[in-house]
Amino acid sequence: MTRTVLDKEIFCADIVACQETMFRTARAILQNDQDAEDAVQEAICAAFARRDTLRDPERFRPWVLRILVNQCYDICRKRRPTVDLSDVADYLPAAGEDPTERVTLWQAVLSLSDDLRAAVTLFYYDGLSIREISGVLGISEAAVKTRLSRARARLRQLLDEK
Structure with a gap:
């Protein structure tokens, strides 16, 4: 079975459809708007680069959110936040x-x-x-x-x- 790669237009349309969810999820994990924006941007770039690994285009949203959550956790590990x-x-x-x-x-x-x-x-x-x-x-x-x-x-x- 050959897998088709999402073309740029479909990828962009799918990202636009879930951009609010992505930001809200990143903001919930990182508790910082700037870090959340960075995480979303990095996740979008990573997802675009790996879009050939998406097996089922109907599962785009959970797939991209998983990439985003991993990116958020990477940011958390790097900064080891302290809470005032x-x-x-x-x-x-x-x-x-x-x-x-x-x-x-x-x-x-x-x-x-x-x-x-x-x-x-x-x-x-x-x-x-x-x-x-x-x-x-x-x-x-x-x-x-x-x-x-x-x-x-x-x-x-x-x-x-x-």
Whole structure:
């Protein structure tokens, strides 16, 4: 069976169709707009160079998101980020603060760990299925379900939902 390589026009159209998802995913992992933009750009270049490895053009979105996630994790490994406690404190209500002033959902999502935040973003914001997330993140479907469950529990705790 001969594999056909995506031509430039189809590749570009597919990238445009999922560019928001790509940026949102990169932003969720990297928590920085500039790094997210760099990761998306690098992932697009890598995907274009390797477009002959795509077996099923219908699976373009999960394929390119997997490349993007790998790129994001490469950036994370290179920079070994440290978190300033004052940055985290901005997402959580202060001890004496009025209880009606609560953390927004997106702020709570941003305060999750990288692995939980990536799963939540891909599932709830980008609409990927458990199976697609499993392929994108390179983990089992059970691990995706576990991460989503832990993320929901943590979000409930952060948002004081009983």
